[in-house]
Amino acid sequence: MADEGLRPVIVKKVNKTSGGHHGGAWKIAYADFVTAMMAFFLLMWLLGSTTKGDLQGIAEYFKTPLKVAMAGGSGSGDSSSVIQGGGRDLTRKVGQVTKSDLDPGPKRLYTSKSDTAAVQAEMARAELNRLKxxxxxxxxxxxxxxxxxxxxxxxxxxxxxxxxRIQIVDEQNRPMFALAKAELQPYTKDILFEIGRALNDVPNRISLSGHTDATPYASGEKGYSNWELSADRANASRRALIAGGMDEAKVLRVVGLSSAVLFDKADPFNPINRRISIIVMNKKAEESASKDGGSVEVTNEAQARQEVVGAAAQ
Structure with missing residues (x-):
């Protein structure tokens, strides 16, 4: 009986675990199963909604995806597909997008060169009719x-x-300006007032140039010369046009050309060389003059000279 008191006491611990039939592990498996079924039914719906041709395109893509992406073709990028786009640009709705396709942008219109030329020609005709x-x-x-x-x-x-082009020229006994000055004669102001009111009828902008004959000042080109005089006369004409009612924003350029562009090249001292030239510019001339270093050409001097000679003979 004494030995029994020396026996070791053995304590058994039993770890109880919850789970089994009433645990939560089955919920994870069920969620995976539901997800897989949703993906399966979604795939079946897509296949059922896609036309036969699109299915062939999809199959072709997965067979040779690089070939379809580079060369294009009928496939999931077709407009009839429920999956819009295709290729590199998923926003496209017609056909596959190849690498060589250009993005037209939101406002870009594709027109042929002949269509563009026809539109420009029509605009030029309309502008010419306005000027006439x-x-x-x-x-x-x-x-x-x-x-x-x-x-x-x-x-x-x-x-x-x-x-x-509107040119106001001098005559021997009827100058536009006071002698060697930029002071307008009263009748010249009346002419410019009338022209200024009429110029508002067209949207075109204008260029003014002053011209003198070749008669030099006593001081030559070192002091006040025909260059300053022609520029001052052009500006005086500009002010008269605006006073007559012309919108001041219509003026694009005012220049003084001295005697560099003579009306009568045979006689540089002819009073007819003293003139003011107003050009109601067409679109092409306006764009050229608006550019840095652009110029406005003066042409048809011979034709204008013939008109003067004919008028004087009448």
Whole structure:
């Protein structure tokens, strides 16, 4: 009995675990099963909604994806597909997108060169008609006023490659400006007032240039010369046009050309070389003049000279 008191006491610990039939591990497995079934039914719905041709395109893509991506073709990028796009650009809705395709942008229109040329030609014709109508209006306005009609021979209007050119030239006994000054004669102001009101009828901008004859100042080119005089006269004409009602924003360029561009090249001292030239510029001339270093050409001098000679003979 004494030995029994020396026996070791053995304690058994039993770890109880919850789970089994009533645990939560089955929920994870069920969620995986539901996810797989959703993916399966979604795939079946997509296959059922896609046309036969699109299915062939999809199959072709997975067979040779690089070939379809580079060369294009009928496939999931077709507009009839429920999966829009295809290729590198998923926003495209028509056909596969190849690497060589260009993004037209939100406002870009594809037109042929012939269509563009036709539109430009039509715009040029419409602009030419506007300038011709303006020419007729100015001529009619001068004819309607007896006080201005007597100066008709000094007012030359013609259509050039730059637009409508209006030239007001001097005569021997009827100058536009005071001698060697930029002071406008009263009848010159009346002419410019009439022209200024008419110029608002067209959206075209204008260029003014002053011209003198070759008679030099006593001081030559070192002091105040024909260059300053021609520029001052061009600016005086600009002010008169604006005073007559022309929008001041229409003026694009005012230059003084001295005697560099003579009207009568045979006689540099002819009073007709003293003139103001107003060019109602067409779109091409306006774009050229707006560029840095652009120029406005002066053409058809021979034709204008013939008009003066013919008018003077009448």
């Amino acid at each position: 109508a303006l020419k007729q209006k100015i001529e009619a306005a001068i004819d309607a006023r007896p006080a201005l009609k007597q100066f008709k021979n000094q007012l030359l209007l013609d259509i050039t490659t730059e637009g409508l």
